[in-house]
Every structure is written in C-alpha cells, then in structure tokens.
Amino acid sequence: MSKKSILITGGAGFIGSHVVKLFVQKYPEYHIVNLDCLTYAGNLENLREVEDSKNYSFEKVDLLDTVALATVFEKHTVTDVIHLAAESHVDRSISDPLAFVQTNVIGTVNLLNISKQYWKDLEGHLFYHVSTDEVYGSLGEDGFFTEQTPYDPQSPYSASKASSDHFVRAYANTYGMQTVISNCSNNYGPNQFPEKLIPLCIHNIKNNKPLPIYGKGENIRDWLFVVDHAKAIDTVFHTGKSGETYNIGGFNEWKNIDIVRLLCDQMDEKLGQEKGTSQRLITFVKDRAGHDMRYAIDASKIQKELGWEPSLQFEEGISKTIDWYLSNEDWLGNVTSGNYQKYYSDHYQDR
Numbered sequence: 088m089s090k091k092s093i094l095i096t097g098g099a100g101f102i103g104s105h106v107v108k109l110f111v112q113k114y115p116e117y118h119i120v121n122l123d124c125l126t127y128a129g130n131l132e133n134l135r136e137v138e139d140s141k142n143y144s145f146e147k148v149d150l151l152d153t154v155a156l157a158t159v160f161e162k163h164t165v166t167d168v169i170h171l172a173a174e175s176h177v178d179r180s181i182s183d184p185l186a187f188v189q190t191n192v193i194g195t196v197n198l199l200n201i202s203k204q205y206w207k208d209l210e211g212h213l214f215y216h217v218s219t220d221e222v223y224g225s226l227g228e229d230g231f232f233t234e235q236t237p238y239d240p241q242s243p244y245s246a247s248k249a250s251s252d253h254f255v256r257a258y259a260n261t262y263g264m265q266t267v268i269s270n271c272s273n274n275y276g277p278n279q280f281p282e283k284l285i286p287l288c289i290h291n292i293k294n295n296k297p298l299p300i301y302g303k304g305e306n307i308r309d310w311l312f313v314v315d316h317a318k319a320i321d322t323v324f325h326t327g328k329s330g331e332t333y334n335i336g337g338f339n340e341w342k343n344i345d346i347v348r349l350l351c352d353q354m355d356e357k358l359g360q361e362k363g364t365s366q367r368l369i370t371f372v373k374d375r376a377g378h379d380m381r382y383a384i385d386a387s388k389i390q391k392e393l394g395w396e397p398s399l400q401f402e403e404g405i406s407k408t409i410d411w412y413l414s415n416e417d418w419l420g421n422v423t424s425g426n427y428q429k430y431y432s433d434h435y436q437d438r
C-alpha cells in the first residue's frame with residue numbers, strides 16, 4: 088500500500104493543532120500536511136512541538152484559492168483529507184454571516200472539488216469532514232441529539248456547517264466519494280482562542296475584568312476536552328465506515344453559569360485568592376441573538392461501534408486548562424494584543 092499523505096485543514100487552529108500533533112507524533116509513517124490560511128484564529132505557535140518533524144509540512148493557503156489548493160494536492164500527493172478549517176465562532180457569524188458562507192460552504196465545496204479531480208479513482212481515499220452538533224438545532228429540557236436527529240440549524244454559523252455537511256453527503260451520493268462526518272459538542276482545553284466562553288473567562292479572571300454571561304447563564308452545553316476530540320477523530324479516520332456519521336460528546340452537560348462559577352473557584356485557589364473573589368466579576372449581559380438553549384449529544388454509536396470514549400472528568404480537564412493558560416502567558420498575551428482588543432470592545436461594549 089502506498090504511503091498516506093493526509094491533508095489536515097485548519098491545523099493551526101484550536102482543535103486542528105491537537106489533531107495535527109496527534110497524527111504527526113503517533114504515525115511517523117504518514118506524511119501530514121497542515122493547510123491553513125492563518126486567520127485571527129490560526130496560530131503556528133500551537134505547533135512548535137512538531138514543526139521540525141520530518142513527516143510534517145505546513146502550507147499557508149486559503150480554501151478560497153483553488154489554484155493554490157490544487158498545487159498542494161500535486162506537491163504532496165494527497166491521499167486523504169481531514170477537514171477542520173472553518174470560521175468557528177457563533178458571535179462572529181451573527182455580525183458577518185457572509186464570511187461563514189465563504190469559508191465554511193464555498194471553501195468546503197472547493198476542497199471537495201479538488202479532492203474529486205485529483206483522486207480520479209475515488210476508491211481508497213477518504214474525505215473526513217469535522218462538524219458540529221449545532222447543525223441539529225436546540226433542545227428543550229429533555230432528549231439528546233442522535234445521528235438520526237433532523238438538521239435544524241439556528242445560527243448563521245450552524246447553517247453554514249449544516250450546508251457543508253450536506254455538500255459532503257451529496258458528493259458521496261453523486262460521485263461515490265468516500266466520506267465520513269463527525270458532529271461534536273463544545274470543546275475546551277489548551278490553545279483555544281479567548282473569544283470562546285472558557286478561555287475568555289480565564290483571561291478576564293486573570294486580569295480582574297468582568298465575566299460577561301449572556302442572558303441568565305442557564306443555557307446548557309455538553310463539554311469535551313479537546314485531546315479527547317482529537318483521539319475520536321483519529322478513531323473515526325481509521326475505523327469509521329465510509330458514508331457514516333458519528334456524534335462525539337462528553338455526556339457532560341453544564342449550565343454556563345455553573346461553568347463560570349467552577350472556573351472562578353478553581354482560579355481563586357490557583358491564584359491564592361480568597362474564595363468568592365472571582366465570582367464578584369460575574370456580570371449578566373444582553374443575550375446572544377437566537378441563543379440556542381441546550382445541546383446534548385448521544386455519543387453511544389461511536390462508543391459501541393468504534394470503542395471511543397472520553398478519558399477526562401470535567402473538573403480535571405478544567406484544572407489542566409487553567410494551568411495551561413497560566414503557564415502560557417506569552418501565548419495569551421500575543422493572541423489578545425492587536426485585533427482582539429477591537430473585537431472585544433466592539434462585541435461587549437454595548438451589552
């Protein structure tokens with residue numbers, strides 16, 4: 088069998104960088120090509136541990152540049168794709184939906200087209216799309232998202248991800264492309280850009296700034312440590328069945344306000360502050376437009392069929408995450424300088 092040359096898109100982002108590191112270190116026999124155009128969310132600092140590895144290459148390419156995409160396929164003889172590159176932040180999708188259509192929809196179709204053209208004989212090549220549980224919409228108090236739950240995306244972000252999932256299935260059905268999709272719940276852990284709830288609160292607690300909780304803080308998310316998601320992607324890539332969808336989640340539902348309280352308590356302890364100090368920073372602000380109430384994943388299919396399960400308890404994962412941010416001040420300082428300041432004041436000043 089010829090050597091695998093796997094194109095991982097979005098490998099400089101939060102989840103992508105964990106996937107790249109796992110594949111480069113675990114599979115020296117593969118060549119891993121990280122394709123990323125380095126938006127505000129992409130950061131090569133996330134990849135220091137593997138940047139000099141023989142089986143790793145980086146290509147700074149935008150998914151919208153089809154000529155450059157085709158060149159990467161030729162240059163690296165790409166055999167498989169794991170597609171993570173996306174605009175990923177719901178709040179940004181509310182203020183600029185078109186950017187999400189461009190990268191998440193058109194970018195995905197560009198990648199599907201190049202893969203189809205380059206592979207010709209589609210047998211033996213896998214196109215793996217990494218997607219989100221938000222495509223299923225919002226739950227009430229009961230029930231879980233299963234792989235059979237009808238799509239019902241509610242935000243411009245989730246509409247764009249649902250659309251890209253549909254295109255991936257359409258390429259499997261129409262052209263016989265071998266595809267697999269996984270839909271995962273909220274990730275947390277090292278290297279997450281501090282626009283998302285958990286790293287934003289860690290950063291603000293550290294700097295004694297208000298902790299903005301949308302609405303009443305009663306919205307519920309299911310949380311999974313990012314390394315567990317990367318391991319699930321490894322499992323699905325190697326043992327998932329072509330044409331299938333796998334839900335990935337932590338069976339770990341939390342109300343936003345309870346997560347923020349947990350962060351405050353753990354941070355008080357780690358910073359040597361009196362218990363209750365950080366909770367005084369909690370500030371209820373104007374709700375997110377169209378805010379989905381609850382996400383909860385039924386991950387029993389991937390557990391039963393592929394044997395994957397989350398390894399880390401939430402409190403332990405949060406503790407590891409805080410420790411990472413506290414000992415990587417330069418990383419946090421770099422990503423929160425410049426444009427972040429403008430994003431933060433534009434987004435939070437009138438809430």
Ligand code: NAD
Pocket residue numbers: 096097098099100101102103122123124125126127128129130148149150151170171172173174175176190194217218219220248270271272273274275280
């Ligand atoms: P992220 O925003 O941290 O990283 C996205 C990466 O994609 C960045 O490195 C960025 O530079 C790159 N990128 C964006 N537009 C690009 C373009 N046009 N061309 C090339 N590269 C481009 O995202 P993340 O949180 O790591 O999410 C990765 C994937 O996983 C996304 O597809 C997202 O929808 C999905 N997902 C995320 C979560 C989560 O909780 N973060 C959960 C489930 C699924």
Ligand code: DAU
Pocket residue numbers: 175176177178218219220221271272273274282283284285287299300301302304306307308343375382
């Ligand atoms: O469910 C998977 C999805 O999880 C991924 O597909 C997305 O890429 C990822 O961004 C995440 O989406 P959320 O919108 O759930 O994540 P976020 O961290 O932005 O928000 C988590 C919850 O916290 C949500 O209910 C909104 C709330 N929130 C968020 C921010 C940024 C606040 O209350 N205050 C905030 O400042």
